[in-house]
Amino acid sequence: MIPEGTRFLLPPEARLKAELIGRLRELFLRHGYEPVELPALESYDPSHPLAQRAFKLVDKTGEVLALRSEFTTLLAKLLRPHLGEGVHRFQYAGPLWLREADAELGRLREYTQVGLELIGATGPLADAEVLHLAFAALEALGLEGVVEVGLPSLVGEVLKASGLPEGAQQEAQRAIHRKNLPELEALLGRYPLPPEARKTLLALPDLYGEREVLEEAKGLPLPERAKRALADLEKTLEVLDRPVLLDLGMARRYEYYSGIFFRAYTPGFGLPLLGGGRYDGALLPQAAGFALGVERALEALRPPQKEEAPEVLALDLKALRRFAGERRVELFHGEDPVGYAQRRGIPFLAQGERLWRVG
Amino acid sequence: MRRYLLTIALPKGRMFQEAYQVLRGAGLDLPPVENERALLHGKEGGIALLELRNKDVPVYVDLGIAEVGVVGKDILLDSGRDLFEPVDLGFGACRLSLIRRPGDTSPIRRIATKYPLFTSRLLKERGWVADVVELSGNIELAAVTGLADAVVDVVQTGATLRAAGLVEVEVLAHSTARLIVNRQALKLKRSLLKPLIAKLRNRDGSP
Helix, strand or coil: CCCCCCCCCCCCHHHHHHHHHHHHHHHHHHCCCEECCCCCEEECCCCCCCHHHCCEEECCCCCEEEECCCCHHHHHHHHCCCCCCCCEEEEEEEEEECCCCCCECCECCEEEEEEEEEECCCCHHHHHHHHHHHHHHHHHCCCCCEEEEECHHHHHHHHHHHCCCHHHHHHHHHHHHCCCHHHHHHHHHCCCCCHHHHHHHHHHHHCEECCHHHHHHHCCCCCHHHHHHHHHHHHHHHHHCCCCEEECCCCCCCCCCCCCEEEEECCCCCCCCEEEEECECCCECCEEEEEEEHHHHHHHHCCCCCCCCCCEEECCHHHHHHHCCCCCEEECCCCCHHHHHHHHCCCEEEECCEEEECC | CCCCCEEEEEECCHHHHHHHHHHHHCCCCCCCCCCCCCCEECCCCCEEEEEECHHHHHHHHHCCCCCEEEEEHHHHHHHCCCCEEEEECCCCCEEEEEEECCCCCCCCCEEEECCHHHHHHHHHHHCCCCEEEECCCCCHHHHHHCCCCEEEEEECCCHHHHHHCCEEEEEEEEECEEEEECHHHHHHCHHHHHHHHHHHHCCCCCC
16 A cells, blocks of 8 residues: 555654644744755756665656655755855755665655754854754754764864775775774774874774763874864864763764764664754855654654543534634534543533533 | 663574673673573563574664674675674684685676675676575575575585585685674663773683
């Protein structure tokens, strides 16, 4: 009936999902982020970061179309010619599709994201704004979240300055990403490297934890640009003034992320709930943002299995019209309204203008 | 669903025993394995051990059901899952090899294996055009019977191969047991896991 990796939602989950999206949109709006809308159909572009994993369709002209697989790339492309000077804030929400082979726990092929982009501002204050909103989003959902911040650009700068050939840099990046110290050691052993570069590279996988990690990192022989990235991160965390987890070995897509990269987890749920970062120069000169996976949030919240009863049972249409503006009302069909209200736990009955508590 | 201090996914069989000894040696308070038939050992609030098929270990760890696992590198090379693998535990050494009938140098058109992802990647890297046939056991029979021109399989001593009259043409990868950790769990349970990783790395006789 429906393909693997897609879902249908019934009450109360469907309502909860709409509520979660509403809460996030409202939160972002209150922080100056204006909604934008993007089409679900895009022209297929082989250079798109998710080109291979996107669903494809054939247009009437014979050209290939792709179903939207993320928001940021298209939004940046559409905005590029129209953005003037100054700071712009946008938010988006909607379904996305990925032609993933396996659909598993919290990994779907059709899923919903709510996210935001802060464009035209960079530096510690801008990073702190985006991180603050990530925390605020988790709080708005009622989730106990831990935000983890990494600095892919630091790994990138250290690799670039190391003098390793390009293929070996990529291999080293993969080993750092998996915190695979034995293989990183073996790999570095095959190349003549300055001892400082070797020391720093071997330290990166284990630079995770709390603030002490920054001190450890500062003690390493780092290239100039990496030092600056680290100083910026320290300032960001000072401005943010909330505890975060750090992992300076996070080396995901370091050519794309120019500064911080972050994710949020919640205890007892094995996948990240949101992810984002700063990607100055990749699509736009200055931009940062994040997106939250709504289905994952739903799964982490473990919604109540029971449907919630309305407040009022209306005995006629007039009462429905009269009270639906202020309360959740349902019109009654059938015999014995009192028994029905008691069975479902509906506290009030209403007829015409009259409202009374079920005895 | 029961809650545990830590859930560890282990492959059943010999690697289970070895991993058990090594993890206990690193100071983990492991539950006793009393009931041979149980697949889950441990009490609520303590450490739980899951006994799984080796291929399922990365799945349980990636999806966060188990925070930690022990599994051979050969399995990881074929799993395509995004995990941390901070420690080479050294035991369970074997190799992934290309195996053929003696003297057979004809182009490989069909290749049988228990490691389809690893084998497809190999074909792509080498520019070989061949079909990959996924089998579940006694892979050498595929070469003996002519189901395939070559097989990619795990080799420990080579005795099975010799008995089947086949030759190990090329060693494609070396494998030992690895500690794997779920990406979120390493951070959320770092007070438990960071010292464990340090102890396992500094163990006597580690490679």
